[in-house]
Amino acid sequence: MVVVVKLHAGLRRLAPQPLERGEVQLDLPDSATLQQLLQALGLPEEQVLVALVNGRAERDLAMPLHPGDRVALIPPVAGGSASRLGTQHSALSTQHRTLPLLLSEEVQRAQRAGLPVVALESTVLAHGLPWPRNLEVGLAMEDEVRRHGAAPATIALLDGQLRVGLSAGELERVAREPLAKASRRDLAALLAAGASAATTVAGTLVVMQAVGLSVLATGGIGGVHRGAAESFDVSADLPELAHARAVVVCAGAKMILDLERTLEVLETLGVPVLGFQTDDLPAFYARQSGLRVSTRVETAEQAARTARVHWSLPGSGGLVLAVPIPEAWALPREALSEAIDRAIEEARRQQVRGAALTPFLLRAIAQVTGGRSVEANAALLRRNASVAAQVAVALSKQC
């Protein structure tokens, strides 16, 4: 792939050959990172204060680039000499190096071999399903991913470290320990305190961007809560989807949400909602919501191709791939909707709000449905992991 690089000020003198107006077209391997770009130019990281990718400051050196990206590199002192620049501290490299990230053996091996990796979200395990069913489901999702030739990377925060890929024992910790729920806003404080937490879709997407992962499997994304006009409760999953370059495979948004308004916000944020073999937005436990997705795709390959093209557009972020729950496990929408209304009413009475609301509602629904919602949730999670793996495999073939 070809990217256009513009070097500013003193950086031009460090480039391998004199450049016209400081611009150079670089041919890099597909999804090469900023770090690889610097290596290709022979520029030490310390010489770069800011990197702009398509006009936006990018602090993460591991971020994969895309064909046609315009990268501007700015040294710490505009117009300063090369030798002076070298003594300055680089904001770019410091940021990257201080991120406490740990990749599992399996993920590292896959990355070295160029094999696809699928990220799996952990809040759905820690807060969406009861112990010990959640551990079983977590392991089953990982196996689904492996069965399709990809490596699973369940993402969580353990003892102050961002973990990408967990051992069975660590997965058990996530499933069993009462863990905090970490969205983007929570990560810094938890990391600084050396704490542990499960990551929501938003939190998981943050970690994925740090390691360059582009496919995530989950149950349902967060969205606009019913009554949001009063409460302002809109999940941080939505703004994160707006800029993280990833395909989020889910069974639509949770039925406890206001699906219509969730779709409106996704449209505003420029997030395509692809329906997997459906025109109708799946509604988590139910196969249909009565609302239309923005595009229907028939295969994982088609979803992957659409994602690639989306990411070639400047400033683009994530895509939702909505997969209906397998027929045999689907729950009837009418019966559910009554249970949900009652659960929401109960939450209001008990003044349950904010991050605690989703887990509360899911527990209430499990009670009303006699555990059938838990089995439905497990089935759709396995299905989503399987489709996500197929998308990751297709993406790796298309590059």
Ligand code: PSU
């Ligand atoms: N879907 C489920 N159970 C869950 C969630 C989704 O069936 O627990 C979680 C996901 O992690 C999602 C989060 O990212 O809820 C959204 O929470 P909030 O609305 O607080 O942002």
Ligand code: MN
């Ligand atoms: Mn919320």
